[in-house]
Amino acid sequence: MHKSFNSITFVILLFLMLSSFSSSSYAQGQNENIAGSPVLTSSQMGDFVLMHNPTPLLQGVTIYQLADYYLNTGRIEGIRGDIAFAQAIKETGYFKFGGDVIPEQNNYAGIGTTGGGVKGAFFKTAEEGVRAQIQHLKAYASKEPLVTENVDPRFHLVTRGIAPKWTDLNGRWAVPGNNYGQEILAIYNNMEKMTLQIPNVSLPSNHKLPVAKLVPRRNVAMYTPDGKLYNTLQKDVHYRVYGVKGSYYDVGGGYLVKGDSSKVGIYIGRVYIKDTNIPLYGPDNKIKRYLKRGETIRVYSYDNNRYDVGGGYYIKKGSNQTYYxxxxxxxxxxxxxxxxxxxxxxxxxxxxxxxxxxxxxxxxxxxxxxxxxxxxxxxxxx
Structure with missing residues (x-):
């Protein structure tokens, strides 16, 4: 496990704790099945890798594009692409490789590798390598036919549907592989739990614009991309946020601020009031005042019924306001x-x-x- 700024101790303890879970623990969770729909985004997945390895050894793609391949191909074949990505992390050591498989193979799951210098399958592109892994997982998890053209050279060697759960891969995908599935799920859980969420904000891998504003409630530290203390952000000053890196906010240029809700707040947009006498409700659901036409109010999150404007205050959604x-x-x-x-x-x-x-x-x-x-x-x- 590589250093993750000031949270390294927490990260290591969390990872070890998750790695020790038994298959029965996971059987109670939503992530036990290989088949299913993804939960994470490509931005979350890519950020998690870059926290552990800033220079993944990939051929012709970024880590975010690779993550997109996992999600897109997984959706087509009905396989959890986000957890398959965790499997690739395990197999490649956060895409450092270093074992029998080399980066040029585009083989992220050790397909055809048996040890002792046997390199296994070669794939023409990163996308093809991902597709082969997803297809191989589908061979184990399901008896349904492939949707995409088969590029997995070992698809026909699998007894279809013999391993519907990640822990069923123990001793099958990897030998002896006693905790193979548990370790994949531990990585996935670590990836899911350590990644910040900005409410109601989708973070495409190619975005270049700020997606939120950060407002420190007290002076907070800002770190360089490699985790060194760089500067202090001042209380009540508004700073642009471009995305997340694990448990940190990216405030531009890769500089990072710890996502501690007790110290910083994040707002994602504003509501423009188009009419007069629009009620502003407080945490007790009582009207605190009426908003005037032309006012703009910060929005911290929203749902189908209302906009959260901070401190438990909210505005009910309606045609008399515009969110931007x-x-x-x-x-x-x-x-x-x-x-x-x-x-x-x-x-x-x-x-x-x-x-x-x-x-x-x-x-x-x-x-x-x-x-x-x-x-x-x-x-x-x-």
Missing amino acids: LGTATLKQNTVLYDRNGKAVRTLKKNEVYRVYKIDSSKLDLGSGYYINYDKKIINYVN
Whole structure:
């Protein structure tokens, strides 16, 4: 286990505790079956690897793209791609390799490797290697036919459906492999538990814009990407958040702040009030005051019924308010496109627009109309 900033002791103890769980412990959990739908995102999965190995040895893909392959192929074949990714972590040592298999094989699960220098299968691309692993898992877990074209050279050697649970792989995928499945699930649980969640925010692997704002409740430490103390963030000053790295918030340039809810708060957007006399409710569900038209209120999370605006206060959802992520101020004239990618008109320099959705480099200004983000010509503030 590699150092994870100031939380190394906790990480090691947690990992050892999870590794010691028996198969019966996991039988009570939702993650026991190889078949199923993923829970984690590619951003969570990639961040977890980079915490332990900043330079994974991959061929032609980033760790986030590789994670996407696991999730996408797993969904197609009905296999838990996020836990299959944990299996790959175990097999490759956080993609450091170093055993019989070399990175150029794109073989992340030791398919065909028997030890003693036997390298096993070679796959043309990272995506093909992932597909082979998912297919091999499906051979063990299910009797259903493959959806994707078979690239697993050992698919026909498996007795179909003989191992529906991860712990059923013990002594089968790995020999002797007495705790093989338990160790995979321990890694997965460690990955799931150590990764922060920003409420209502999806973190695509190619995002370049801030997705939230961090507000320290007291002065807090900021760390360099390699875990060294760098600076102190000041209480009540707002800082951009670009994503998460394990149990830390990424505040730009890979610099990190510990995700301690007692010390920092995160807000994800704002509500614009379009009408008068909109009730603001307190923690006791009583009206505390009425909001005025034109007010904007920070939003920390939301559900189908209401917006959480901090401190237990909330606004009921309705047509009399608009939720948005941030604002785009144009530094020069900018082309506006419709949902089909057709240029419809030119927006003027210095105009300010609310942004309702971010899709890669596209900033949605409402009703599917968007502008292409370029930091040289657009100042985006969330």
